[in-house]
Amino acid sequence: MKRAVEEVGLIFGDVGLGQFQISLSHAVERGDYLTINDEAQGRVLCQLDDLRRTSDLNLERADEIGRGDVSTPIHERLLGSVRVIGYRDGQGLVKIPTIPFRPGSKVYRAEEPLIAEVLGLKHRGNAGAYVGLLRNHRLRIELDINQLVQRHVSVLAKTGGGKSYLLGVLIEELLRHKVTCVIIDPHGEYGSIRYPAEKNGASPKFAVEAQGFARQVQEFSPDVSLNPSAKPLTFSLRHIDPRDLLVFMGLTNIKSFLAPLKDLVEAVAATTPEYTVKDLVRAAERGEGAVAETLHERLEYLEQTKILGPKGTSLNELVVKGMATLINLRGVAPDVQELVVARIALTLFDNRKKGKIPPLFLVLEEAHNFAPQQGSVTSSRILKNIASEGRKFGLGLCVVTQRAARIDKSVLSQCNTQLILQVTNPLDLKAIAQSIEGLTDGMTDMIQSLPVGVALVTGGGYHTPLFCEVRPRASRHGGESVRVVEN
Numbered sequence: 001m002k003r004a005v006e007e008v009g010l011i012f013g014d015v016g017l018g019q020f021q022i023s024l025s026h027a028v029e030r031g032d033y034l035t036i037n038d039e040a041q042g043r044v045l046c047q048l049d050d051l052r053r054t055s056d057l058n059l060e061r062a063d064e065i066g067r068g069d070v071s072t073p074i075h076e077r078l079l080g081s082v083r084v085i086g087y088r089d090g091q092g093l094v095k096i097p098t099i100p101f102r103p104g105s106k107v108y109r110a111e112e113p114l115i116a117e118v119l120g121l122k123h124r125g126n127a128g129a130y131v132g133l134l135r136n137h138r139l140r141i142e143l144d145i146n147q148l149v150q151r152h153v154s155v156l157a158k159t160g161g162g163k164s165y166l167l168g169v170l171i172e173e174l175l176r177h178k179v180t181c182v183i184i185d186p187h188g189e190y191g192s193i194r195y196p197a198e199k200n201g202a203s204p205k206f207a208v209e210a211q212g213f214a215r216q217v218q219e220f221s222p223d224v225s226l227n228p229s230a231k232p233l234t235f236s237l238r239h240i241d242p243r244d245l246l247v248f249m250g251l252t253n254i255k256s257f258l259a260p261l262k263d264l265v266e267a268v269a270a271t272t273p274e275y276t277v278k279d280l281v282r283a284a285e286r287g288e289g290a291v292a293e294t295l296h297e298r299l300e301y302l303e304q305t306k307i308l309g310p311k312g313t314s315l316n317e318l319v320v321k322g323m324a325t326l327i328n329l330r331g332v333a334p335d336v337q338e339l340v341v342a343r344i345a346l347t348l349f350d351n352r353k354k355g356k357i358p359p360l361f362l363v364l365e366e367a368h369n370f371a372p373q374q375g376s377v378t379s380s381r382i383l384k385n386i387a388s389e390g391r392k393f394g395l396g397l398c399v400v401t402q403r404a405a406r407i408d409k410s411v412l413s414q415c416n417t418q419l420i421l422q423v424t425n426p427l428d429l430k431a432i433a434q435s436i437e438g439l440t441d442g443m444t445d446m447i448q449s450l451p452v453g454v455a456l457v458t459g460g461g462y463h464t465p466l467f468c469e470v471r472p473r474a475s476r477h478g479g480e481s482v483r484v485v486e487n
């Protein structure tokens, strides 16, 4: 069935190659796709970037109307700014005409086949991650999985904007395509991906069936008493240097404790090469004075956490081809979280370089805490390394944050696919505008008022930013239930 071609307005004024103005005769929305018949190239795809209403109403007349005088009518016009997206040339490349359109040319609403062709909305088969539909259309947006893993991803939105939900969608797709994932989950909210979604009330246009991923999900946590669904995550005591040991012990006063702890470890190691935390506790017990007492007490605490053992969790347990490994850090102190993230990231990067583990996707929630723009934390350096070099080794990084302005700029700028949901903080918007190419002022403006469930997608195999209605989850979303438990 062919829809009637709907005329929406006329080009007027000065016409640029990349943008022009139209006077609108029909209602269109910001973001709508339009088309023009170019004399040389045929149909060219454009997008309405901004709308405004002009009128002949001056201040004096407005005052008169305010006093009740309604004798003369107001003449008003609806005008739009349009950006040219382009057409596909003989080789399938997107081009924009080299001569501006003529003023007075008619502008039409674009039809879906043209939109799909120019935007490149095609079925990617085994390489596509179906994340949603082009806003106001039935066209699927499938991100190129190879691009995601090779060229990094950022997911940006304010709290409650839908980051975790969208990431859940992405992880479902990666699991369907048997892509190995490691997910740093500071709030323990991704475990619910094991279970199928309850009735989601979502529109059937998305064609999503409920599905759980229990067989492809495993979970580890340094704190299994708080997170009983997880297996214990442990590190090998002998591979932890005294400085990091202090972090695991929860001691921040390095000046007072580092030297005594070093001495203690060295003395124990000299007599007991296979020493355990228990051996350190015993040695500390024999010490005298306030420092020794604190060390003793904190080592006892460390022993209880069981995070340091003779053998750490092995790489083969942690990374399993085609599975998602959740690192649940719920209830773990922030500096210990940083250390855990640093050690895991380092292990993954080293072993990926040596080809000992399959290519994988490392997801980092609350990324601004692990690679902050201001200052440096334990995990900063390795994450910057992965952002700049991970692609060479098939280690994809996905950073998720509600504070785009607070995450390290060098990390953010390495992300070639951005999934942006509603952002209102001006500093965060500025950081986003600076890190993304091809974002128009109109789009930056629209990011502030995106409804929940609509994302601006840039990269991912597409050459122009797209507004995406995120598809419903097949598995259960975990964000809410966790919040109830934490309260």
Ligand SMILES: Nc1ncnc2c1ncn2[C@@H]1O[C@H](COP(=O)(O)OP(=O)(O)O)[C@@H](O)[C@H]1O
Pocket: 157, 158, 159, 160, 161, 162, 163, 164, 165, 166, 452, 453, 454, 470, 471, 472, 477, 479, 480
């Ligand atoms: N695409 C979507 N469709 C339906 N509901 C959504 C969608 N995205 C988010 N939500 C809802 O919005 C709320 C916040 O989403 P969440 O992903 O937890 O936000 P964030 O991680 O950004 O803080 C959740 O309760 C979730 O159910």
Ligand SMILES: [Mg+2]
Pocket: 163, 164, 165, 479
């Ligand atoms: Mg979240």
